[in-house]
Amino acid sequence: MTIFPKVLPDEFILGYWGRIHLLNTFPTSEDTINALIEQFNPPAGGSRRFEALACSANLNDREFAQNHSLIPSLLAMTSNKAGMLHSLVNTPAVIRRNWRLLQKPAAYFCPACAEFQQSQWGFSYWMRRHQLLGVDWCVEHGTSLRSCDESAFILKLPSQIGDSELVAEPDVNEISKPILKRYSQIMVALLRGRLRINLSDAGNIVRPLAMAKGLSTRQRPTSQYLSDYAVDVLPISWLRKLFPKLEMKQANEKYTPLDNTVLAVSARTHAYALAMALLYESSEVALTALYQQAGRRNPVNLN
Numbered sequence: 315m316t317i318f319p320k321v322l323p324d325e326f327i328l329g330y331w332g333r334i335h336l337l338n339t340f341p342t343s344e345d346t347i348n349a350l351i352e353q354f355n356p357p358a359g360g361s362r363r364f365e366a367l368a369c370s371a372n373l374n375d376r377e378f379a380q381n382h383s384l385i386p387s388l389l390a391m392t393s394n395k396a397g398m399l400h401s402l403v404n405t406p407a408v409i410r411r412n413w414r415l416l417q418k419p420a421a422y423f424c425p426a427c428a429e430f431q432q433s434q435w436g437f438s439y440w441m442r443r444h445q446l447l448g449v450d451w452c453v454e455h456g457t458s459l460r461s462c463d464e465s466a467f468i469l470k471l472p473s474q475i476g477d478s479e480l481v482a483e484p485d486v487n488e489i490s491k492p493i494l495k496r497y498s499q500i501m502v503a504l505l506r507g508r509l510r511i512n513l514s515d516a517g518n519i520v521r522p523l524a525m526a527k528g529l530s531t532r533q534r535p536t537s538q539y540l541s542d543y544a545v546d547v548l549p550i551s552w553l554r555k556l557f558p559k560l561e562m563k564q565a566n567e568k569y570t571p572l573d574n575t576v577l578a579v580s581a582r583t584h585a586y587a588l589a590m591a592l593l594y595e596s597s598e599v600a601l602t603a604l605y606q607q608a609g610r611r612n613p614v615n616l617n
């Protein structure tokens with residue numbers, strides 16, 4: 315008989331698979347997932363692994379994707395079906411492509427979260443919010459996250475990771491810490507958000523602040539870009555996690571993956587999150603501005 319543990323708040327989908335594997339006696343994690351597929355027999359054609367895990371968690375596919383995968387952060391800011399609830403537009407094709415998507419090349423955990431979980435339940439688990447791109451900070455505890463090989467999602471719990479397994483993370487200077495903290499808070503809020511934000515609403519709340527700093531915007535081109543400002547105030551070791559080619563740009567040269575947040579209407583969610591973290595002094599103020607802007611366009615869906 316297979317044991318199905320209750321899925322926990324914000325538990326990352328791969329970690330949940332791992333916990334089922336650890337609690338049962340199948341030789342490999344592949345054998346575990348195959349046993350789940352055999353037991354629940356999800357229809358062919360979809361993502362049978364994802365659906366078998368959703369059945370184990372006793373959740374429907376959309377709810378499972380919404381609360382346990384990184385899909386909401388991937389699509390938080392979009393021109394497609396903006397204003398709608400994520401849970402209404404997490405289509406089977408999106409789920410099939412992205413359910414086990416990682417945004418970082420390692421498994422991340424917060425030692426304080428793991429310790430709390432251990433004292434609360436006698437075990438720890440992998441949290442989804444710690445796996446977001448560029449998020450090196452636990453927003454609950456204000457501690458730096460630790461990381462180890464991604465195979466740990468399936469084979470271990472965070473509290474079982476020994477010091478020798480940890481990957482060394484580069485130090486960041488004191489000046490950049492508040493920005494990175496705001497970035498983490500914004501990314502986590504977008505992950506939890508139920509509403510898709512229109513890209514132009516996100517652009518509208520960062521453009522006036524960029525303009526006030528003398529940075530180049532769609533309305534007022536100048537020679538200094540938001541990307542120049544980012545390079546000035548943040549360590550390149552962190553920036554390259556989000557934008558691997560940013561360090562190849564010259565000073566006063568446009569770098570569209572980041573600068574398009576204020577120059578055009580086509581950037582990824584993490585670029586807007588970084589623009590907000592760089593330009594606002596407080597993540598709360600930035601998020602309030604964002605949701606107010608989105609609410610003006612789609613007041614019905616904010617309820």
Ligand SMILES: [Zn+2]
Binds near residue numbers: 452454
């Ligand atoms: Zn924590």
